[in-house]
Amino acid sequence: MTFAALLSKELRSRLRRERFVWVVIAYLLIMALLGFGFLQRENAFNGGYQVYLLSQIGAQLYALFSFVELFLIIFIAPAFTSTAINGEKERQTFDLLLCSKLSAFSLLAGKLIAGLANVLLLIAASIPLFSLVFFFGGVAPAQVLSTLVVFVMTALLAGTFSLFCSTVLRRPTISTAVAYAFSVLWMFSYWIVYFLVGNSLLITSRWFIWVQWLNASNPITAVNSTVSSGISSFSLYRLHLAPWVAYTLVCLVVSIILFLLSTLFVRPNSLDRFQSWLRNLSKKSEPAKVMKG
Numbered sequence: 001m002t003f004a005a006l007l008s009k010e011l012r013s014r015l016r017r018e019r020f021v022w023v024v025i026a027y028l029l030i031m032a033l034l035g036f037g038f039l040q041r042e043n044a045f046n047g048g049y050q051v052y053l054l055s056q057i058g059a060q061l062y063a064l065f066s067f068v069e070l071f072l073i074i075f076i077a078p079a080f081t082s083t084a085i086n087g088e089k090e091r092q093t094f095d096l097l098l099c100s101k102l103s104a105f106s107l108l109a110g111k112l113i114a115g116l117a118n119v120l121l122l123i124a125a126s127i128p129l130f131s132l133v134f135f136f137g138g139v140a141p142a143q144v145l146s147t148l149v150v151f152v153m154t155a156l157l158a159g160t161f162s163l164f165c166s167t168v169l170r171r172p173t174i175s176t177a178v179a180y181a182f183s184v185l186w187m188f189s190y191w192i193v194y195f196l197v198g199n200s201l202l203i204t205s206r207w208f209i210w211v212q213w214l215n216a217s218n219p220i221t222a223v224n225s226t227v228s229s230g231i232s233s234f235s236l237y238r239l240h241l242a243p244w245v246a247y248t249l250v251c252l253v254v255s256i257i258l259f260l261l262s263t264l265f266v267r268p269n270s271l272d273r274f275q276s277w278l279r280n281l282s283k284k285s286e287p288a289k290v291m292k293g
Contacts, residue, residue, distance in 0.1 A: 002101065002102070003102065003106040003109070003110055006097075006102060006106070006107070006110040007110045007113060007114060010110055010111065010113075010114030011114050011117060014080070014114055014115075014117070014118055015117070015118070015121075020118060023076070023118075023122075024121070024122060024125055027072060027076070027122050027125070027126070028125055028126065028129070030068070030072070031065060031068055031069065031072075031126060031129055032129065034064060034065075034068055035061060035064065035065060035129065035132070038060070038061060038064055039057075039061070042057050042060075054136045054137055054138070055136065055137040055138030056138060057136050057138070058133050058134075058135075058136025058137050058138035058139055059138035059139055059227075061132075061133055061136065062130070062133045062138070062139045062143070062144075062227065063227040063228075065126070065129060065130055065133070066147050066223050066226070066227055067220075067223060067227075069123070069126055069151065070150075070151065070154065070219055070220070070223050071187075072122075073119060073122070073123070073151055073154055073155055073158070074154060074158055074183045074186070074187060074219065075180070075183060076119060076122065077115075077116075077119045077154070077155045077158035077159050077162070078158055078159070078161075078162040078176065078179035078180055078182075078183060079176070080114075080115035080116070080118045080119065080159065080162075081111065081112060081115035081116075081159045081160075081162040081163040081166065082162035082163075082165055082166050082172070082175050082176040082179040083166055083172035083175065083176060084111040084112075084115060084162075084163055084166045085108075085111065085163070085166040085167045085266060086166050086167075086169060086170055086171060086172050086175055087166070087172050089170070090171075090172060098267075104263040104264075104266045104267060105263050107266065108163060108167070108259065108262050108263055108266060111163060112159060112160065112163050112259070115159050115162075115163070116155055116156065116159050119155040119159065120152070120155065123148065123151050123152065123155070127148075130144055143226050143227070146226045146242075146244050147223060147226045147227075147244075149244065149248060150219065150222045150223055150226060150244050150247060150248070153222075153247065153248050153251040153252065154219045154222075154251070156251060156252075156255050157251040157254060157255050157258075158179075158183060158186075160254075160255040160258045160259050160262075161179060161182055161258055162175070162176075162179040163258075163259070163262055164258045164259075164261060164262045165178045165179050165182075167262045167265050167266050168262075168265050186217075186218075186219065187218070187219060187220060189214060189218065190214050190215045190218045190221065193214060215243075216243060216246040216247055216250055217247060217250040217251070217254075218247070219247070221243055221247070222243055222244045222247035222248075223244075224243075225242060225243035225244045225247075226244050
């Protein structure tokens with residue numbers, strides 16, 4: 001089996017499922033109902049759409065769509081890749097993939113692209129809803145493009161981490177649970193650290209730069225920077241980056257690292273060999289400590 005054959009097979013089996021069609025319908029229905037409810041509330045509250053309020057309504061509707069789609073992507077993306085590898089092992093078809101001409105990189109790349117194709121299709125299906133915002137004004141096309149970039153990077157990191165969990169963990173249920181736990185912590189990690197450490201201590205702490213980069217890797221902060229103006233930029237050496245640009249770089253680097261780690265552990269007994277290597281390394285370091293003592 002070649003990479004093209006694997007990708008074609010994965011795309012056909014995933015996109016032709018009836019469950020995926022219902023996911024798309026529910027996804028668009030949720031966003032459409034929330035948008036309709038918001039417009040109805042604004043119409044009743046303001047006594048009709050006033051001309052001077054149209055741009056404000058458009059900006060608020062855009063923010064609503066952006067955050068709703070972000071949460072939907074984070075909670076949908078892990079479902080498509082969290083069982084990609086251990087699911088094959090559970091169905092006893094993983095050995096057939098290993099006997100083919102596929103390399104570890106091609107195998108994981110095919111699984112990841114096929115899983116992300118579902119999420120990218122959901123993002124593409126929501127673009128007509130976002131285009132309704134331009135009828136009200138208050139939103140620039142550059143804002144929408146930057147938001148789409150944040151959505152794609154969010155799906156990439158969530159899908160790559162879920163694929164890594166599927167490679168390392170043996171049971172699909174456990175890898176799915178870990179992937180969703182990571183998604184929740186990922187969204188609220190900055191605020192958890194913020195409230196645990198405290199704002200006064202955070203300002204004077206030497207860990208301030210690390211907490212700032214933790215904020216830079218937060219998807220809510222990235223989307224908020226594309227929705228609201230006046231968000232402070234992040235400093236990387238002498239470069240001053242917009243929050244969504246810093247978020248894109250962080251997601252890209254972390255996704256590459258997770259994907260490379262997945263290629264190391266996808267082969268049989270690779271995790272056991274890695275653990276034995278760590279044990280041998282610790283045993284070799286023990287005599288050196290004894291001699292020093």
